[in-house]
Amino acid sequence: MRTREERKSVVTYKVNSNPALCFACIKNRVGIVKYLITECDADIEQRGFYLEPTQTTGIEAPPPRFHSRIFVDYWFLLGGEVVETYDLLGAFHVDDDISKCLIVWTKILEIRSRSDLWVTNLNCITNNPEVFQNVKKVLTVDEVQKLTDPNDIHMQALLKYYRIYGENHVNTSSEIMYRGEVYLENGCYQACINLWKYAYRLRFKEEDPLDRNSINSACKVIYALCEMQRACANSSTTDKLDINDLIATIELLVNQIECEKRFLRVFPINLADLEQYQYLMELTLHCIHLYQCLKSNTYQCDKFINRLCHLVDLDPRGTFNQTLMHLAINVNISKIESDENNRFSSADAVRILLLCGANSSSKD
Template identity: 25%
Template sequence: MWKSHNKVDVVSQKDDCFQDLIEECKGLPPGSKLSYSLRSRLEKFSLAVRKEIVNRVKIGNAPLFIACKKGQLEIVEYLVNSCGADIEQGGCYEVPDDRSVHSVTPLWCAAVSGKLPVVQFLVDHGANLNAVSDSGSTPVRSACFMTHLEIVQYLVEKGADINRPNYNGGTCLINSVQSAQLCSFLLKHGADVNARDIQNKTALHYAIQEHRIETTALLLEHGANYNVKSKYGDDALQTACLKGAVPIFDYLISHIWYSNERLANAHELLGSTFLDEHNDLYSAIKHWKIAQTIRETPQGIIPKLPIMQPREAFRYQREFSTMEELENLMADLDSIRIQSLLIAERILGPNHKDNVFRLMFRGASYADMMCYQRCIDLWRRALEVRVEKDSILYSDTCFTAQALVRFMVDYNEKHIPSDDTESTYIQRFEDSVATYRILTNEIGDMRQLLNVRPQYQRQLDNFDKILKCITHLIYLMLQTAKTQEQCQLVVDLVTKLIQINPRCATTDETLLHLCVSKLNTIRSGYFSDEQPVIIFPEKQVIQFLLNLGANPNATNDSKSTPLHVATMPHNVNNWLVPLLLEYGAHIDLPNVAGTCPVDRVNVEPFNLDIRILNFISLKCLCVKTMTKYKIPYRYQLPKTLELFVHAHNSSRC
């Protein structure tokens, strides 16, 4: 008994020591020592026990990690020398700017925190100079990001690898572009000036992005390749144009030879950036005039290539080709905005991320000005580009589709008159059809791709969101179809989709499942004050789908039919359940939980007073009897009857 009590007492003492150690490390300022009483209590234990205590972890961190982060050198020395703390024991470091948390070593933590004495102590005691964080970043690379020059100099002197990138390809030099002094040091010690990251960007790209002209000049002096293109196709000059970095732009064109065509393109793109990013009309016109002056040579006008076909989204406008045409445009601000989009698409290419961003931004600007049709035109063009470039499975595509369809639904439901067309009280039929075609063109292939492993949850979710968009587009097409030809087109389009039978990737729900549910709403996330517009359950759409052959007894992953969904409390109404029953929905099909719609239709909150026997056949009653008495049926009935019994049999005997 005495030994048992003594053992419990020792455990309690160790726990108390650890808790007090954590609290002192957290609370003491840099330069402090542990209290005498705590050190005395720790030193009563053997070295092995002290080591076990100090290497414990609380909320992801051991005492040594906390002391390193705070720069408590004497505590660090005591924990390592007197207690045997593990100098490679990882901890959790929260990055102040983006609040992300990374698993790192004490040396990494001290380097990023700017605690040079602690860094020196850890290195002297054998800490791994090139130990990486969970993102593959070494201590010296992360110290570069924080511009801790002295720490970088010390680590390099001790042999740290400055060319080792993180998992995204970012090197020390890329991380240091905010400091020309730090970049100069790295270059003198062998940093690769043209190392590229996962986006195919070099340090020069990042220096220009951040408007660091001193660093830009330094990198070019050390052989940076200004022709290297990022994965989006941006070299040094184009990056300067996209970021509106005028001093760097001027430096590049004065120190590097570019053809007249390239210079003209650069001035045109820079002017477009000023207009779209900064709403600076004066600077935009100034650079466009410079570009046109360059193009008008004694040998003739340098053409704008590639030649772009007029697009409906841009009101079939063409770019100005003479100074006179540019002068004439100056009185029409709307035409100038379209010119900017034309320039961006020609120079950057339709698929460039900045081109798509400008389409979305300008569309939103039109929406703010109550030019709703203009917004729809540009956002539909952005959706076309995203689908062509990626697919409907990508988050950016899904975001654009949700924003567009949600806006079209709002536009149709609120019947808002627009100031840019004569009669636009409802959504145009052709817009709904065009958007529907974009989203459904390859939907069957995309659904098949989602079955290939590994599966990615984000892509599964995006596909489901696209299906919700499609159901809303069917609603819009039915709402806006006025002629017999338009109605027949909707029939043809939706019939083809029903034959493909796309199902939700996460729940295996059909289009009919979605259309009977009040939860089928679209949240675009584009407008901060948006409220969900509830369209479904919508009788016209549901009846339309049923008339075209949608299966009222299709089941989702929980074996629930559309009738199960329709009898959920949040979908209460008087017409939905009778409509589904009229088209052959089975009222007694059980789902995996054994629940049948028949159990709900005549109770609160429905009280539909449906005559159950009118919708239950003799076959259904036979299945009920077979289930009750567990009569085996497999391989003893015709296949069609076996499937019927299987669907009605919750026990699946």
């Protein structure tokens, strides 16, 4: 039997800049593929060397030829990891070539139908987040062939990322953020907000409140809410800003600010961390402005104001020890990054902050 080093050298050997396995797959050299997979599989640590080549091959080679000659014959050798790689491969093509996406998913389900184990595993997946528009998971070839609505196919792709990577994996949240961006560009504001709120909730971790991805998600949610409100005011959308979205967002923001305050008490403070902290404070002021634009019942008003009162009690401070009130009177506070379209009067934020008990004469 070959040593670990010898197996690694075989698997990583390159032909024309491609891993040997990738080259053999493209050339449809079944015997060489089988040999390389067998050598690789002898050491579980080397599995990664064929996961990427097989995915690359699936992109470059015509799916019917590659899948029928090699993948179908040796999927048991490759194991579930590679089967799932092809689920992801279909999702990868969902925007540039839906027909190729469906071909890949169809082939995978044909393979799974040969094993009771895989069918059982698929049927055990019952956790389907509502944010994916309650789309039904496709479990059979017939169900894939009935997919005609592009939106349903996009949601199927998100479900596959969710099922394979898990909800807390960076790839899952990144794909959710991307799909939200597509919705926003097409004026589907509520669908975008639903996805971005979910991604923000996934990315925020109390043990790492300064994570840049979670802060970026918070900014994206506020931006989408502001864009929806502006479009609504211009009568360019039928979507209406929902106070419940705003309440959910302010709750996440206040929770993150509170966690960051505890974090900054324990760990050495640097300017970059303080800037991120202040940025979240500024985003809460956008929430206040949006709140002013809404008509809501007493219970909803109380819920929003209660979270804001808690934020005022926390007394967060910015890069130069600014309070929320200091930030509210800044002429540039109503900008999200460099966007000029979402400006609002600072008087809106100041009035609500005073209502929540903010100190108008604070100098510390």
